Amino acid sequence: MSLALVCMSHSPLLEFNDPPAEVKAEVDAAFETARAFVADYDPTLVVSFAPDHYNGFFHDLMPPFCIGFEAQGVGDYGTAAGPLSVPTELAERLAGWVAERDLDVAISRRMEVDHGAVQPLEILLGGIDTVPTIPVFVNGVAEPFTRMARVRKLGEAIGSFLTTLEDERVLVIGSGGLSHDPPVPRWATADEAQRAMLLDGRHPTAAARDARQQRVIDTGRAFAAGTATIRDLNPEWDQELMRVLASGDLSPIDAMTPRQMAEDAGNSAHEVRTWVAAYAALGTAGPYDVASSYYRPIREYIAGFGVMTARTRA
Numbered sequence: 001m002s003l004a005l006v007c008m009s010h011s012p013l014l015e016f017n018d019p020p021a022e023v024k025a026e027v028d029a030a031f032e033t034a035r036a037f038v039a040d041y042d043p044t045l046v047v048s049f050a051p052d053h054y055n056g057f058f059h060d061l062m063p064p065f066c067i068g069f070e071a072q073g074v075g076d077y078g079t080a081a082g083p084l085s086v087p088t089e090l091a092e093r094l095a096g097w098v099a100e101r102d103l104d105v106a107i108s109r110r111m112e113v114d115h116g117a118v119q120p121l122e123i124l125l126g127g128i129d130t131v132p133t134i135p136v137f138v139n140g141v142a143e144p145f146t147r148m149a150r151v152r153k154l155g156e157a158i159g160s161f162l163t164t165l166e167d168e169r170v171l172v173i174g175s176g177g178l179s180h181d182p183p184v185p186r187w188a189t190a191d192e193a194q195r196a197m198l199l200d201g202r203h204p205t206a207a208a209r210d211a212r213q214q215r216v217i218d219t220g221r222a223f224a225a226g227t228a229t230i231r232d233l234n235p236e237w238d239q240e241l242m243r244v245l246a247s248g249d250l251s252p253i254d255a256m257t258p259r260q261m262a263e264d265a266g267n268s269a270h271e272v273r274t275w276v277a278a279y280a281a282l283g284t285a286g287p288y289d290v291a292s293s294y295y296r297p298i299r300e301y302i303a304g305f306g307v308m309t310a311r312t313r314a
């Protein structure tokens, strides 16, 4: 039983900010390569590991991981709103399998997902309901964070389930930055209004959503102009992590600590947890080969921007 993988940075600024034309062309080419990889594999099932940015999960109840039995896009930053095509019965079986392996994972029968989950589905598969998709939320913004070894174990548990699905061609997706520090509020430093949003800011008014998004768009522009105060991107950190993921031996990742990750690569570098889970899942099907790998630090997108495809060795 083989598996395929795409891991990619997402950025809601793809449609709002413009890097130099040659950089934009590179990113488009990397997406085209990934799309062709996916089309050639022709998946019958997708497992999407994605973070959330206080659109679906809030501090009123923040699990480290959650498997969606039903899910819908919230439509932030112009991404698709509405239901994903979730194979509920299969998602239920997956959650049971994971629970039996001593991992305590939340479930949701009404998961709401944002650009973190939706953007890769749109870019790679042309929409949020074109291929049956089980969404797996991996917390990448709210402290406290689980140890990285736990993320790897989650990926392995999910991968071991996927390898039992003889009749499926399963694509695992990991969505999120590499190094980046977008202005997503954090509880420890948030003011009163921000804390209200972080606590239970579901379904904001259009005006509130616009204001929040405009702040991020403006920060991306200021970052590119050299006037933003957010933490810089860290291409060395990003490329070393991509090297480890490609190597097939993920054990060095267990030593990464949340505090050091934030210090080295910004507060949203925790989104790489999705890549680790996805690669750990892929590894359960045996040795794998990276088919394509793109990287460029792109300040306009506030992202160490990477796109990787990989597949179980034939």
Ligand SMILES: O=C(O)/C=C/c1cccc(O)c1O
Pocket (backbone or CB within 6 Å): 010, 011, 012, 013, 053, 176, 177, 180, 182, 184, 213, 216, 268, 271, 301, 302, 303
């Ligand atoms: O506005 C948000 O919630 C997040 C923005 C953002 C910006 C850049 C890279 C990312 O991964 C993001 O989620």
Ligand SMILES: [Fe+2]
Pocket (backbone or CB within 6 Å): 010, 051, 053, 116, 176, 177, 268, 271
């Ligand atoms: Fe993000």
